[in-house]
Amino acid sequence: MGGDGAPGIVIDGLQRVAERHPGIRLLLVGDEAVIAPLLARSRASAICTVRHAGSVISNEIKGTAALRLRDSSMRVAIDAVARNEALGVVSAGNSGALLALAKIVVKTIPGIDRPALAAISPSAGGDVVMLDLGANVACDSRNLAEFALMGEAFASVVLGLPAPTIGLLNVGSEQMKGDDRIRQAADMLRASPLSSQFHGFVEGHDITAGTTDVVVTDGFTGNVALKTGEGAMKLAGSLLKQVFKASLLSRIAYLLARPGLDRMREWLDPRRYNGAVLLGLNGVVVKSHGGADAEGFAHAVDVAMDMVTHRFNERIRESVSRFEAARTGSVAAERAANASSDEPVASRLATTG
Amino acid sequence: MGGDGAPGIVIDGLQRVAERHPGIRLLLVGDEAVIAPLLARSRASAICTVRHAGSVISNEIKGTAALRLRDSSMRVAIDAVARNEALGVVSAGNSGALLALAKIVVKTIPGIDRPALAAISPSAGGDVVMLDLGANVACDSRNLAEFALMGEAFASVVLGLPAPTIGLLNVGSEQMKGDDRIRQAADMLRASPLSSQFHGFVEGHDITAGTTDVVVTDGFTGNVALKTGEGAMKLAGSLLKQVFKASLLSRIAYLLARPGLDRMREWLDPRRYNGAVLLGLNGVVVKSHGGADAEGFAHAVDVAMDMVTHRFNERIRESVSRFEAARTGSVAAERAANASSDEPVASRLATTG
Structure with a gap:
C-alpha cells in the first residue's frame, strides 16, 4: 500500500x-x-x-x-x-x-501500441478528458491516433457523452501548423471511423474553453499543460485570497460572496478530478x-468502478477493430468485433x- | 502596417x-x-x-x-x-x-543557431521570462542551451535582475526525467558559465509559482504552456464573474472588494505582458x-526601447563569447568579447x- x-x-x-x-x-x-x-x-x-x-x-x-x-x-x-x-x-x-x-x-x-495516462479537467464547456499526461514522453503519429481512440472511449464512459469530440493539441489551429508527426496523426484521424468527431487542431487555451471533449497530445506536452493549468488556477486562487484579506470591507465582501465562492471551489476541487487512468491495458x-x-481516494475508486461497469476495455477493443477495418478496407474485422464474447462483468x- | x-x-x-x-x-x-x-x-x-x-x-x-x-x-x-x-x-x-x-x-x-520568441508572464514570485513560445516547433539540446543564454540576458534587461535563475521545463524535477535532448541541454548548462544560475528542471506549475526567473522550453511546449496558462486564468476570471453576479449580496460583495479586485486585474492585465520578443537577431x-x-501596443514599444537602451544584443554577444570560451577552455574568445566596440546606441x- x-x-x-x-x-x-x-x-x-x-x-x-x-x-x-x-x-x-x-x-x-x-x-x-x-x-x-x-x-x-x-x-x-x-x-x-x-x-x-x-x-x-x-x-x-x-x-x-x-x-x-x-x-x-x-x-x-x-x-x-x-x-x-x-x-x-x-x-x-x-x-x-x-x-x-x-x-x-x-x-x-492487442492493437494498442502504448498505454496513455488520461484524466478529467474542468473547462467552461464542462469536463474534458486530456491524454497523454506523462506515460510517454515521446510519441509518434500512430500513438497519437491511438490516444484519440482511447480518449474518445474514456470520455463516452466517464463523461457519459454519446459522441465526444476530439482535438489534437497544436501551436495553432490551421492545418499546416505543427510538425509532420502531428499533421500525420490528424490525417489518420480524418481517415478513421472517428472522422466525424475529430475537430482538428486545438490550442492551449482550448483546453479550459472546452472546445472539444477530448484533448490529445504527447506525454511531455500533456504533463506540462496539465501542471501549467493547475498552477495558473492556484495563482488565481492565492491572488483572490489576498484580495479578500486586504481590508475589513473586503473581509465582509468574502462573507457575502461565500456561497458562490464555495460552489466555485467545489467545482474546481482537485479531489473531483482525482484518479488518472492508464488506458489501453x-x-x-x-x-x-x-x-x-x-474523498479523493474514494473518487479514484469510483472512476475504476465506472470503467469496469461500462465495459470500457470492450469499447476499446471494438474501436480498435473498427480502426483496423477502416485501414484494411475489410469488414471481416468488424464482424469479429461484434461477435466477441461478452466477458462477465x-x-x-x-x-x- | x-x-x-x-x-x-x-x-x-x-x-x-x-x-x-x-x-x-x-x-x-x-x-x-x-x-x-x-x-x-x-x-x-x-x-x-x-x-x-x-x-x-x-x-x-x-x-x-x-x-x-x-x-x-x-x-x-x-x-x-x-x-x-x-x-x-x-x-x-x-x-x-x-x-x-x-x-x-x-x-x-553569430553563435546563435536560431532565434526564440520570449515573453514575460506573471507568477507568485514576480514576473518570469518564458521562451521559446513558438518560433521553433522542434529544438535540439544546443538550441535549448542557447535559449537559456538569451532568456537570462532578457530577464536581466527587462526584469532588471542581476543574476536571473534559469529552469528547464520538464515532466519532473529529478535529473533522470525527460528525454535525452533535455537531459543533454541540462548537462550543457551545468558545464556553462551560467551553471550557478541554473536551477535544473522545473515543471508546469513552477511557471506561475515563480520557482525560476527564466523558464526554457521548445517552441511547441512553450506555446501550449503559455496558452494553457492564459486559458486557465480566463476560466478563473469568468467563474469569478459568475460568482459576483449570482445574487444581490454577491453584487454588494463585488463593490466592497472592488479596489483589491481591480488591483488584481491590473496586475494580470495582458497588456502589461504584451510584446513578445524575437531574441538572437x-x-x-x-x-x-x-x-x-x-496601451498594449505602447507597451510593446516600451519593451523594444528597454532592449535598445540596455544594449541587449551586446549582452547576448558577450554571453555567446563566454559560452564559447568555456567550451574551448580558452580565454582568447573572452578577451575578444571584452574588446568588442561599443555600438552607438x-x-x-x-x-x-
Missing part, C-alpha cells in the same frame, strides 16, 4: 466507497499485520478482503527496479489483475513503477494522487492505496 | 509613447496616404517619420510567401533594421511572416499581439503596427 497517507486515508476512503457501492468487492493489498486491525474497526470491512504483501515500492525507486520486487503490494495487486482475480487496480503509489508494472504484467490490448489501472485525501477491484 | 486595429490603434499607442519617451524617434511604415493625415492630427507626429510601403502582409499568408512581397510594410521596416537605419522593429502583424523575414533579412547573432524584433489595444525604432 502506497501514497502519502496510507493506510489510514485509504481505509477512510474505502469506507466512503462501501457506503456508495455496497455491492463492490475489493482486494486490499499490503502489510496484513497493519491493515487487518484498522480494517476491523472500519465499515470498509464489509467490502474488503486483505491480501498480504511483504514490501512497499517507495517513491524514490525507478520503474525498472520496481519490477524486481515481486512481493511489493503494487506487484501483488497488479498480478491479481493479470490473473483476472480483480478487474482493475487503484494505486496511490509510485507512478513510474505503476506504469512499468502495468505495461509488463497486465500488457496492452487488459484491465483497469487507476492512479490516485499520492497526496489525495479519503463484476465489480472486483484490487486497491493498494 | 498590420494588426487588427491598424493604423488607428497604432497611432493612439504611439501618442502614449511620445508622452513617455519624447526623445525616441520612430519610423512609421505603411500606406502613406492613410497614415500621414491620421498622424498629422496626433501628438505622435512629434516622434514619427512616415515611410511608405505599397502592400501589407495579410494574416493568412505563409512565412515563405511573405518573403516575396518586397514592398510590404513589414519588409520595409525590417529592411530598415538590416540597414541599421533603425535599431529595432515592432510589429502587430503576421507572426510567421515576421519570424521568417527577421531570420532571413536581419539574421541571427542582429536587431531588436518585437511582436505586439494582433488584438492589442493602444540611439532610440531609433521602426514600427509597422
Whole structure:
C-alpha cells in the first residue's frame, strides 16, 4: 500500500466507497499485520478482503527496479489483475513503477501500441478528458491516433457523452501548423471511423474553453499543460485570497460572496478530478494522487468502478477493430468485433492505496 | 502596417509613447496616404517619420510567401533594421511572416543557431521570462542551451535582475526525467558559465509559482504552456464573474472588494505582458499581439526601447563569447568579447503596427 497517507486515508476512503457501492468487492493489498486491525474497526470491512504483501515500492525507486520486487503490494495487486482475480487496480503509489508494472504484467490490448495516462479537467464547456499526461514522453503519429481512440472511449464512459469530440493539441489551429508527426496523426484521424468527431487542431487555451471533449497530445506536452493549468488556477486562487484579506470591507465582501465562492471551489476541487487512468491495458489501472485525501481516494475508486461497469476495455477493443477495418478496407474485422464474447462483468477491484 | 486595429490603434499607442519617451524617434511604415493625415492630427507626429510601403502582409499568408512581397510594410521596416537605419522593429502583424523575414533579412547573432520568441508572464514570485513560445516547433539540446543564454540576458534587461535563475521545463524535477535532448541541454548548462544560475528542471506549475526567473522550453511546449496558462486564468476570471453576479449580496460583495479586485486585474492585465520578443537577431524584433489595444501596443514599444537602451544584443554577444570560451577552455574568445566596440546606441525604432 502506497501514497502519502496510507493506510489510514485509504481505509477512510474505502469506507466512503462501501457506503456508495455496497455491492463492490475489493482486494486490499499490503502489510496484513497493519491493515487487518484498522480494517476491523472500519465499515470498509464489509467490502474488503486483505491480501498480504511483504514490501512497499517507495517513491524514490525507478520503474525498472520496481519490477524486481515481486512481493511489493503494487506487484501483488497488479498480478491479481493479470490473473483476472480483480478487474482493475487503484494505486496511490509510485507512478513510474505503476506504469512499468502495468505495461509488463497486465500488457496492452492487442492493437494498442502504448498505454496513455488520461484524466478529467474542468473547462467552461464542462469536463474534458486530456491524454497523454506523462506515460510517454515521446510519441509518434500512430500513438497519437491511438490516444484519440482511447480518449474518445474514456470520455463516452466517464463523461457519459454519446459522441465526444476530439482535438489534437497544436501551436495553432490551421492545418499546416505543427510538425509532420502531428499533421500525420490528424490525417489518420480524418481517415478513421472517428472522422466525424475529430475537430482538428486545438490550442492551449482550448483546453479550459472546452472546445472539444477530448484533448490529445504527447506525454511531455500533456504533463506540462496539465501542471501549467493547475498552477495558473492556484495563482488565481492565492491572488483572490489576498484580495479578500486586504481590508475589513473586503473581509465582509468574502462573507457575502461565500456561497458562490464555495460552489466555485467545489467545482474546481482537485479531489473531483482525482484518479488518472492508464488506458489501453487488459484491465483497469487507476492512479490516485499520492497526496489525495479519503474523498479523493474514494473518487479514484469510483472512476475504476465506472470503467469496469461500462465495459470500457470492450469499447476499446471494438474501436480498435473498427480502426483496423477502416485501414484494411475489410469488414471481416468488424464482424469479429461484434461477435466477441461478452466477458462477465463484476465489480472486483484490487486497491493498494 | 498590420494588426487588427491598424493604423488607428497604432497611432493612439504611439501618442502614449511620445508622452513617455519624447526623445525616441520612430519610423512609421505603411500606406502613406492613410497614415500621414491620421498622424498629422496626433501628438505622435512629434516622434514619427512616415515611410511608405505599397502592400501589407495579410494574416493568412505563409512565412515563405511573405518573403516575396518586397514592398510590404513589414519588409520595409525590417529592411530598415538590416540597414541599421533603425535599431529595432515592432510589429502587430503576421507572426510567421515576421519570424521568417527577421531570420532571413536581419539574421541571427553569430553563435546563435536560431532565434526564440520570449515573453514575460506573471507568477507568485514576480514576473518570469518564458521562451521559446513558438518560433521553433522542434529544438535540439544546443538550441535549448542557447535559449537559456538569451532568456537570462532578457530577464536581466527587462526584469532588471542581476543574476536571473534559469529552469528547464520538464515532466519532473529529478535529473533522470525527460528525454535525452533535455537531459543533454541540462548537462550543457551545468558545464556553462551560467551553471550557478541554473536551477535544473522545473515543471508546469513552477511557471506561475515563480520557482525560476527564466523558464526554457521548445517552441511547441512553450506555446501550449503559455496558452494553457492564459486559458486557465480566463476560466478563473469568468467563474469569478459568475460568482459576483449570482445574487444581490454577491453584487454588494463585488463593490466592497472592488479596489483589491481591480488591483488584481491590473496586475494580470495582458497588456502589461504584451510584446513578445524575437531574441538572437542582429536587431531588436518585437511582436505586439494582433488584438492589442493602444496601451498594449505602447507597451510593446516600451519593451523594444528597454532592449535598445540596455544594449541587449551586446549582452547576448558577450554571453555567446563566454559560452564559447568555456567550451574551448580558452580565454582568447573572452578577451575578444571584452574588446568588442561599443555600438552607438540611439532610440531609433521602426514600427509597422
